Amino acid sequence: MLQGTGSDVGKSVLVAGLCRALANRGLAVRPFKPQNMSNNAAVTADGGEIGRAQATQAIAARTAPTTDMNPVLLKPQGDRSSQLVVHGKVRGILRASRWREGRAGLMDDVLASYRRLRAQADIVVVEGAGSPAEINLRAADIANMGFARAAGVPVILIGDIDRGGVIASLVGTRAVIDPADAAMIHGFLVNKFRGDPALFDDGYRAIEARSGWRGYGVIPWLPEAARLPSEDAVILERRPGHGRQDGQVVIACPITPRIANFDDLDPLRLDPGVTLVMVPPGEPIPDADMIILAGSKATIPDLAFLRGQGWDIDIHAHRRRGRPVLGLCGGYQMLGRSIADPDGLEGPAGIAPGLGLLDVATILSPAKTLERVAGTAIGARFDGYEIHIGETTGPDTVRALTTRDDGRRDGAVSPDGLVSGSYVHGLLGLADQRRAWLSRLGVGAVGADHGASIDAALDAIAETLERHLDIDALIAVSKLAGSDAAGNGERD
Incomplete structure (x- = not known):
C-alpha cells in the first residue's frame, strides 16, 4: 500500500x-x-x-x-x-x-x-x-x-x-x-x-x-x-491559461465549484493545435474560438455560480459573434431552457432557468445513468461513457449530436449548428472525433488518440x-x- x-x-x-x-x-x-x-x-x-x-x-x-x-x-x-x-x-x-x-x-x-x-x-x-x-x-x-x-x-x-x-x-x-x-x-x-x-x-x-x-x-x-487524467479539481488551480500560440485556436472552459469529469478536456489540453484556457472564478471568459461547458456534480448551483460570475453574458456574446459552444453532461443541461429538480436532489426543489441556447429542458431524477457508449458524432467515431442523472428533451434533440452503435441518439444541436450538447463523456478522446471539431475552427494538425497518449x-x-x-x-x-x-x- x-x-x-x-x-x-x-x-x-x-x-x-x-x-x-x-x-x-x-x-x-x-x-x-x-x-x-x-x-x-x-x-x-x-x-x-x-x-x-x-x-x-x-x-x-x-x-x-x-x-x-x-x-x-x-x-x-x-x-x-x-x-x-x-x-x-x-x-x-x-x-x-x-x-x-x-x-x-x-x-x-x-x-x-x-x-x-x-x-x-x-x-x-x-x-x-x-x-x-x-x-x-x-x-x-x-x-x-x-x-x-x-x-x-x-x-x-x-x-x-x-x-x-x-x-x-x-x-x-x-x-x-x-x-x-x-x-x-x-x-x-x-x-x-x-x-x-x-x-x-x-x-x-x-x-x-x-x-x-x-x-x-x-x-x-x-x-x-x-x-494522465487528474482526479482532483485542485489541479485546475495550477493550470493557468496561456496566450494564443501561432497556429493554435483558443478553447475556453469556466471552472465552476462542482466541475466534474473535467478530464474530458485533457485531449484538447495536450493537442498541439489548441490553447486550452481553464477560466478561474473572478476572471471573464477570454476571447475564444470555442467555449466548452464541462460536467457538474450539482448543475443548478453551478449554473447559479456561472451567472454570478457574469459568464452567462460572456457566453451569449461569444454566441452572437458566431462562435460555437459545446456543453458536456451538466454543461449540456445548462445550455437548455430550464433545469427542474422536483425531488430536491441538488438543493431546494424547484426549476432553474437555463442559458436558453438550446431549445431543450431537463428534469433531474434519482435514477443514475451509467453506461459505456460508442458511435459517431459530426461524421467521426467516438468512444466514451455516460454518467448522469436526469433526462433532457425538446425540439433541438431532433438534431441529435451523437448516434450510438445500437441506433440510439443523444444530445441536441441548435438550428444554426453553433450550439451543441451531449451526455457523452470522453467525446473528444479519439483523434478523428477531435479533428472533426477542430477542422470547424480552422485547425489541421491533431494529436494522437488520447488513450494512446495515456x-x-x-x-x-x-x-x-x-x-x-x-x-x-x-x-x-x-x-x-x-x-x-x-x-x-x-x-x-
Whole structure:
C-alpha cells in the first residue's frame, strides 16, 4: 500500500506507474483504493462508477476496471455533503455531521472488494487517501491505516520533496501516528526530485536514521504525469491559461465549484493545435474560438455560480459573434431552457432557468445513468461513457449530436449548428472525433488518440520507476500481505 505524507504527493501516479512496471514483468496486477473523494469518475464494464484515477490504474495494469477497485467513492456536491457511491452504485448522501458514523460501517464493503481482487492477482497495489498523519480522522478511517491494519497490508510512505520539508513530513508522520500504525510502514519513497539525486544522500540517510524505516528510492520529477487524467479539481488551480500560440485556436472552459469529469478536456489540453484556457472564478471568459461547458456534480448551483460570475453574458456574446459552444453532461443541461429538480436532489426543489441556447429542458431524477457508449458524432467515431442523472428533451434533440452503435441518439444541436450538447463523456478522446471539431475552427494538425497518449505516458513512468525504485524489494514486501505485516521494514 502506498500512502502519502499529504494530499497530492503523487500517490495516484506512482500506483499507476508501479502497476504498469509490475504488469510489464508478467505479473497479474490489480489497483485498489478503499475510499476516494472525487467528481472525476469513470464507468466500468460491470455498470458502476469508480474514481478516474483507479480507471487509469487499471489501464496501467492492463486489466478492465471494475467497481471493486474503488469500493467507496465520495462525490462532493456541497461544502458539507457528498454523494456516497458503494460498489459502483449510489447508496445515499453522506453529510459532514454524520461523517464518522457513515464511514465506519463501510469497512466490510472495502474488505470484501479487496479480497476479491486479491484472489485474482499476484499483487494488489493499494493507494491511500490524504495522509495517515491526519490523526483526528483515525477513529473511523477506512482509507489509510484503518484499512492497512484490518487487511494486514504493508505500507510504503511517500514524501514530496518538491513542496519542501520532506524530511520533516516523513519523520513527523512517524512521530504523530499510533505506534501500531507506524509498525505497518516498511519504508519510504521520496518523490518529485528535481536535479541530481546524489545531492539528497545526506537527507535520505537522515530520514532512515530518524524514522527507523528503510528507503526504497528517490523518484525524479515525472513530466509524463501531466498526460494522465487528474482526479482532483485542485489541479485546475495550477493550470493557468496561456496566450494564443501561432497556429493554435483558443478553447475556453469556466471552472465552476462542482466541475466534474473535467478530464474530458485533457485531449484538447495536450493537442498541439489548441490553447486550452481553464477560466478561474473572478476572471471573464477570454476571447475564444470555442467555449466548452464541462460536467457538474450539482448543475443548478453551478449554473447559479456561472451567472454570478457574469459568464452567462460572456457566453451569449461569444454566441452572437458566431462562435460555437459545446456543453458536456451538466454543461449540456445548462445550455437548455430550464433545469427542474422536483425531488430536491441538488438543493431546494424547484426549476432553474437555463442559458436558453438550446431549445431543450431537463428534469433531474434519482435514477443514475451509467453506461459505456460508442458511435459517431459530426461524421467521426467516438468512444466514451455516460454518467448522469436526469433526462433532457425538446425540439433541438431532433438534431441529435451523437448516434450510438445500437441506433440510439443523444444530445441536441441548435438550428444554426453553433450550439451543441451531449451526455457523452470522453467525446473528444479519439483523434478523428477531435479533428472533426477542430477542422470547424480552422485547425489541421491533431494529436494522437488520447488513450494512446495515456498508454505511452504509463510506459515512460514505469521505465523511470524501474531505474529509480527497488521494485524487487517492494515485491518482497508485498508477500507479507495478510501475514503479520508489522515491523518488518524497520532498521536494526
